[in-house]
Amino acid sequence: MNKKLITGMIAALLFATPIIMPTATEAASISELENQKAELENKSADLNSKIQSQEETLNNLESEKANLESEVEKLQTNIDTVVLELKVQEQKLADSKAKIEKLKAEIEKLKDLIARREEKLEHQARNVQTDGSTSNMVDLVLSAESLSDLIGRVGVVNQLVSANKDIVTQQENDKKEVEKNEKAAQDEKVAIESLKAEIEVNKNNLVAQKAELDDKIVQVATKYDMTESEKNEFVKEQAVIATQTSVLSSELQEERQRIIAEEEKAQAAAKKAEAEAEAKAAQAEAKAAETKQTTSSSSQAQSSNKTQASTQSSSNSSGFINPSGGYTTSSYGYRIHPITGVNKLHGGIDFGGGGPIVAAQSGTVVFAGYHSDWGYYVKIDHGNGVQTLYAHMVSGSLLVTAGQQVSQGQQIGTMGTTGSSTGVHLHFEVYVNGSRVDPAGYL
Known part of the structure; x- marks a missing residue:
């Protein structure tokens, strides 16, 4: 079974x-x-x-x-x-x-x-x-x-x-x-x-x-x-x-092209001269750095202290004035870039509020034109290796040209938001021997 x-x-x-x-x-x-x-x-x-x-x-x-x-x-x-x-x-x-x-x-x-x-x-x-x-x-x-x-x-x-x-x-x-x-x-x-x-x-x-x-x-x-x-x-x-x-008219269009060609040539020459000056400044700075390396570490420290004291002294007695009557919206230093979102050095001081932009000190205009980042901007050489830059001006507001002598307080443009900018302001930079420094010590 x-x-x-x-x-x-x-x-x-x-x-x-x-x-x-x-x-x-x-x-x-x-x-x-x-x-x-x-x-x-x-x-x-x-x-x-x-x-x-x-x-x-x-x-x-x-x-x-x-x-x-x-x-x-x-x-x-x-x-x-x-x-x-x-x-x-x-x-x-x-x-x-x-x-x-x-x-x-x-x-x-x-x-x-x-x-x-x-x-x-x-x-x-x-x-x-x-x-x-x-x-x-x-x-x-x-x-x-x-x-x-x-x-x-x-x-x-x-x-x-x-x-x-x-x-x-x-x-x-x-x-x-x-x-x-x-x-x-x-x-x-x-x-x-x-x-x-x-x-x-x-x-x-x-x-x-x-x-x-x-x-x-x-x-x-x-x-x-x-x-x-x-x-x-x-x-x-x-x-x-x-x-x-x-x-x-066709005649005036030809005239426009002639003017543009002449000015572009002049601006190219100005840029070349600026680049050569910056290269020379960089070489001089590199040479100075090499000279410093030959000294002892203690001498380097003393030299550094003296240099800092000298810089502070010259900064305080620089005679620079504020390039704008606006208020400070962003200082020199590292920050999150408002457009790219990347943490990077903000190489100048921003002034908000709008209005005229003036030369912080007398000098010779190195460049006055347009750049995709700075918008309409002006760069001035004050001698002794010191230069200043003024960016984001209103379109068509440039009041100076390359090679022109400007006096302290002379208006050079108007605050705008051209180039890489999120609002109306002036971006102001100071260069010493081709390197950017904090402008606060000069104002």
């Missing part, structure tokens, strides 16, 4: 096996399919998210491109305005030069006339001295033979005296006219110098605005991740938009 039971159980198992095994296999397959489905759904969700993100990026870029085209048109209008102003100023300059030349000619003519009159008066004076005194005229009257002769001789004497008096009067009037013309010429010369400086500033702003425009075009092209050929084509497209926006 047991045998039958065992046999039955085995048979039942044999019959059950075909049924049970496929069910288990099927269950495993369903589980795998569900896992695969879930995995595909996750991948699909990720892909959709990426597509959506890419679409948002493209939409943002399209928006940026539209904004760029608007800015291209706006900047081109500003550039056109500057070119037209330059044309008017250059005509005024030419008129002033012509006026000065005319005044000079009149002055020379009057001086020649005055010289000839003086020669005539001197000749008369010599005649009086050699031929006799003024009593000769009395003798001339007294020797008259009749009343009519006397009246005639008195008339001659009156004519001589009157003629001489008129000559002297005219001589004085002409001398006053010379002085007047010389003053007018001097005033015109001062006006010319002022106008020339204004023209140079406007030219410089023109080039700086073009640099800003070119920088924005390249930034948008870079965000689009374009190839070099696509980027060049994009730049050309923006140039076409700028040309179509321009209201200048």
Whole structure:
């Protein structure tokens, strides 16, 4: 019985096996399919998210491109305005030069006339001295033979005296006219110098605005991740938009290109000179460091202390003034960058509040133009290896050019938020022998 039971159980198992095994296999397959489905759904969700993100990026870029085209048109209008102003100023300059030349000619003519009159008066004076005194005229009257002769001789004497008096009067009037013309010429010369400086500033702003425009075009092209050929084509497209926006005649457009080419050449020369000066300063600093290494450690410490004391003393007596009337918003030192979020050195002091920017000390302008990070900025050399930098100025507000001498307190621009900036402020830096230092010790 047991045998039958065992046999039955085995048979039942044999019959059950075909049924049970496929069910288990099927269950495993369903589980795998569900896992695969879930995995595909996750991948699909990720892909959709990426597509959506890419679409948002493209939409943002399209928006940026539209904004760029608007800015291209706006900047081109500003550039056109500057070119037209330059044309008017250059005509005024030419008129002033012509006026000065005319005044000079009149002055020379009057001086020649005055010289000839003086020669005539001197000749008369010599005649009086050699031929006799003024009593000769009395003798001339007294020797008259009749009343009519006397009246005639008195008339001659009156004519001589009157003629001489008129000559002297005219001589004085002409001398006053010379002085007047010389003053007018001097005033015109001062006006010319002022106008020339204004023209140079406007030219410089023109080039700086073009640099800003070119920088924005390249930034948008870079965000689009374009190839070099696509980027060049994009730049050309923006140039076409700028040309179509321009209201200048072909003659003035050529003039604009000439001005830009000349100023770009001048700015390139200024940058080269600045780079050479910084390289020399770096070499001098490296040489000084090598010299210090040859001394003992104790001498180094003493030298360092003396240097620090000397620096502190010179800083306190530097005579620098605040470059802005604004309040300090960020000091020199390491901080989290407000745009990149990276902890890095903030190499200057920020002043907020807006308003004019002035030279902290007198000196020579090294550079005045545009940079993608600093925006519109000015750099001034104060001598003795000390330079200052003023960044993020308003577009078109540059009031100085490279090579110009500036006095302490002279306005050089206006606070803005151009370049890499999160709000209206002035970023102010101090360089000593090419290295940035904390400006606080100089203010």
